[in-house]
Amino acid sequence: MTDAPAAGPSSATKMPMPGPDVRLAAAGASQWKDVWRQFRTHKGAVLGATFLVLVTLFCILGPWIWRVDPGDLDVRNKDLRPIYHALWDSGAKVAWAHPLGSDNLGRDLLASLIAGGRVSLAVGWTAMLLSMVIGTLVGVLAGYFWRLDGVLMRFTDLVLALPLLPLLLVMMLLFRDSLRAAFGPEMGIFLLIVTGIGITSWMNTARIVRGDVLALKEREFILAARSIGTPARRMIPRHILPNVMSSIMVSATLGLASAIITESALSFLGLGFPSDFPTWGKLLFDSTDRMADFPERVIWPGLAISLTVLSVNYIGDGLRDAFDPRIRGR
Secondary structure (H helix, E strand, C coil): CCCCCCCCCCCCCCCCCCCHHHHHHHHHHHHHHHHHHHHHCCHHHHHHHHHHHHHHHHHHHHHHHCCCCCCCCCHHHCCCCCHHHHHCCCCCCCCCCCCCCECCCCCEHHHHHHHHHHHHHHHHHHHHHHHHHHHHHHHHHHHHCHHHHHHHHHHHHHHHHCCHHHHHHHHHHHHHHHHHHHHCHHHHHHHHHHHHHHCCCCHHHHHHHHHHHHHHCCCHHHHHHHHCCCCHHHHHHHHHHHHHHHHHHHHHHHHHHHHHHHHHHHHHCCCCCCCCCCCHHHHHHHHCCCCCCCCHHHHHHHHHHHHHHHHHHHHHHHHHHHHCCCCCCC
């Protein structure tokens, strides 16, 4: 009597192999985990992201915490120094109702800084999104369709050759009054600044995206998708855009910093929002006349602009390193 052969695993106990969609989803999730792990190792990027989140919450939630209208005039308490100034200047007039001091009309500087940050960040984010949409569209079309490449890239080179700041100044002078009459003094200037910055800052994104698309067109999975007859309207959103998203995200961080600086420059030149509508650049412009007597009025908005732009640049450096496969995993 021979021994019975060992029973192999029955079909009921076999685990089914995951399908291709499940494996692709798991690979994508693992890649994003690697990106996040590499981003966390960049100390400057982590500090920059933390500061950007804090300053955004400060500007969004600030009016509910510090319930002072930035437009209120307190003539009796004008030209107040910050609270900390009393530590070394016993003769300084200090009021606890204005911890950062007040301007020559008695407006609270802390409330103005919060309101100015909301406007400056809103302009920066909106203009950055507009420039990213235009740049990505031009870059993808130029890189994927060779017949459009020459025309779109020569147009991009033409826009790059234009002096952008004088062009923005001309746009402000030509369209400011008409847009203010159509949409109101605040919304009209907001739309004009956002549109002006957005249509003059998309060129670098377009060139970067075009280069990535030209490289992707020669990859095996693109050639395989094209060989089975995948049309362009499906190829671009399914295969092209997901693989250039890393470059778009890095370019977006730099575009945000550039938009904040440009808006501040326009407001500093007196061509931005109305005088009673504060932004960080407008606060700098209003403080230059008495900068020698009250230097803190220049320091606070200057620090806000500088630290915000610096944090965004560090975030861009961290994203660039995190999306680079040659660095990720070290």
